[in-house]
Amino acid sequence: MEIESILAAHHGVVRWSALRGAGMTFPELNAAVASGRLRFLRHGWYAAETADPVVVEAVTTGGVCSCVSALRLHGVWIPEGFHKVHKRARQSVHRAGVKDLCTRHGRPLPEHGSVDDVPTALAHAVRCLDAESIVVVMDSILNLGLMSRDEIEYLLRRTPKRTQALLDRCDTAEAGTETMARLRLKRHGIAVATQVEIPGIGRVDLLAGKCLIIEVDGEGYHASSEQFHRDRERDVEAHRLGHLTMRLAYRQVVHTWATSEAAILAVVRRGDHLRKPAAAHTTEADPDQDPHQDQDQDQDQDQDQDGSY
Numbered sequence: 001m002e003i004e005s006i007l008a009a010h011h012g013v014v015r016w017s018a019l020r021g022a023g024m025t026f027p028e029l030n031a032a033v034a035s036g037r038l039r040f041l042r043h044g045w046y047a048a049e050t051a052d053p054v055v056v057e058a059v060t061t062g063g064v065c066s067c068v069s070a071l072r073l074h075g076v077w078i079p080e081g082f083h084k085v086h087k088r089a090r091q092s093v094h095r096a097g098v099k100d101l102c103t104r105h106g107r108p109l110p111e112h113g114s115v116d117d118v119p120t121a122l123a124h125a126v127r128c129l130d131a132e133s134i135v136v137v138m139d140s141i142l143n144l145g146l147m148s149r150d151e152i153e154y155l156l157r158r159t160p161k162r163t164q165a166l167l168d169r170c171d172t173a174e175a176g177t178e179t180m181a182r183l184r185l186k187r188h189g190i191a192v193a194t195q196v197e198i199p200g201i202g203r204v205d206l207l208a209g210k211c212l213i214i215e216v217d218g219e220g221y222h223a224s225s226e227q228f229h230r231d232r233e234r235d236v237e238a239h240r241l242g243h244l245t246m247r248l249a250y251r252q253v254v255h256t257w258a259t260s261e262a263a264i265l266a267v268v269r270r271g272d273h274l275r276k277p278a279a280a281h282t283t284e285a286d287p288d289q290d291p292h293q294d295q296d297q298d299q300d301q302d303q304d305q306d307g308s309y
Contacts, residue, residue, distance in 0.1 A: 002022045002023060003019060003022045003023070003024055006018055006019070006022050007048045007051075010055075010113055010114045010115065011051060011052040011055045011065075011073060011114060011115055012047055012048040012049075012050050012051025012052055012055065012056075013041065013045065013046070013047045013048075013051050013052070013055045013056060013059050013114035013115075014045070014046060014113075014114060015044050015045055015046075016029065016044050016045070016046060017044070019046065029046070032046075033046070036049065037049060039051075041056065041059050041060045042059065042060060042062070045059050045114070047059070052073070054069055054073070054085050055073075055114050055115055057085045057087075058085050058086075058087035058114070059114055061085075061087065061098070061100075062087075062089055062093050062096075062098045062101075063087030063088055063089035063093065063098070063101055063111075064087060064088065064089065064111045064113065064114055064115065064116060065085070065086070065087060065114060065115045065116065066086055066087055066088040066102055066115075066116040066120065066121050066124050067086035067087075067088065067102040067116075067121055067124040067125045067128050068082045068086050068121075068125050068128060068129070068137075069082075069085050069086040069087070070086070070115050070116045070117075070118075070120075070121035071118065071121045071122065071125060071137060071141075073115055074118050074121070074146060075144060075146075076118070076137055076140045076141055076144065076146070077136060077137070077139075077140035077175060077176035077218075077219075078137065078176075079129075079132075079133045079136055079137075079176060079180075079254075080254060082128075084100075086102050086124070086125075086128065087100070087101060087102065088101055088102045088103065088104070088108065088109075088116070088124050089101050089108065089111070090108050090109070090110055090111050091107065091108045093108075094108055102124040102125075102127065102128055103124065103127055104120075104123040104124045104126075104127060105123070105126075105127070105158045105159050105160075106123075106158055118141060118146045118147055119147060119151070119155055122137070122138075122141065122147070122152070122155060123155055125137060126156070126159055126163055131162075131166055132179075132180065132183055134163070134166050135166050135169050135170055135179055135183060136176040136179045136180060137176075138152055138166070138167065138170050139170050139171065139172075139173040139176070139178075139179045140173070140176060140179075142170060142172075143172065143173060143174060149167065149170070152167055153167055169183065171194045172194045172195045173194060173195075174195070174205070174218070175216065175217075175218030175219070176218070176219075177216045177217065177218055177219070177248070177250055177253040177254065178194065178205050178206065178216045178218075180253050180254070180257075181206060181214060181216050181248065181253055181260075182194060182206060184257065184261065185206075185208060185261075185264065188265065188268070190208050190209070190268055190273075191208065191209055192206055192207070192208050193206070193207045194206060194207075198213075198238075198241075198243070200237060200241055201213075201234060201237055201238050201241065201243070202234065208264070208268070208273050209268070209273030209274045210273065210274050210275060210276060210277065211242055211243045211244055211272075211273060211274070211275050211276070211277045212243070212244045212246070212264075212267060212268075212272070212273035213238055213243050213244065213245045213246070214245075214246050214247075214248065214264070215231075215245065215246070215247045215248070216248050216253060217247070217248065217249050217250050218250060219250050219254075231247070235247075240278075241277050241278045242275060242276070242277035242278040243277050244267065244272060244273065246263070246264065246267075248260055
């Protein structure tokens, strides 16, 4: 039973030393391989019949599962486009000339299991991902409670300053699409607050300015009929209280962002997002980030002459 637990904990791929430590003898190992219950991958490594194919490929080709591939197995939200298996290896494997290995800032680490833990995987991912994707991944790690902000800051201490600075751009997000939308809107100087609790409406994904609610669906979101109607009822209540609501599907953030962005910017350029909602205690985004913060209230609807919004 202990052997089965070890295999399950390592996605079906383990070292012989781990099996031996769990009580398996060498004759039992040979019998398991002969029967097909275990499969030899490379020197010292074996896989169960039900092993994860991503982990099997990483170990078979000379490394262990790491970077975005390992983070995905830990439940971290990974942006699209990372289809190949990401692996890393110990120093001797690098010297042997094995190709397509992920690296971190610093020397290669020893292999402790078939799938790297979250800190080790993140240390390699920051060298494979672009800036936006790094923030998406760190937001997800923080949201899942897999690492604290202090732990990530310590992990990044040996990375370039530009990478360390990305932690300051992290915020609360329940899906990577929320992070993407937030970062892209903030690049336009739009004040955006996250996971805002609005009296009479509830918690919303993003609040731009004073009244523009932006709800963002994650990958694979499929609302039930009941949820669909609850969302629409909430939208009606939001409008009654003076809010504007936009709902963005996954593909509208990931695949057709330019169209979504244009729609949001049209609202912002008109100043519609700065209207004061009817609810007296509605939470607002930080005005220090909003280019309209110094305008008089009766000018909120007009675009500045210099084109800022």
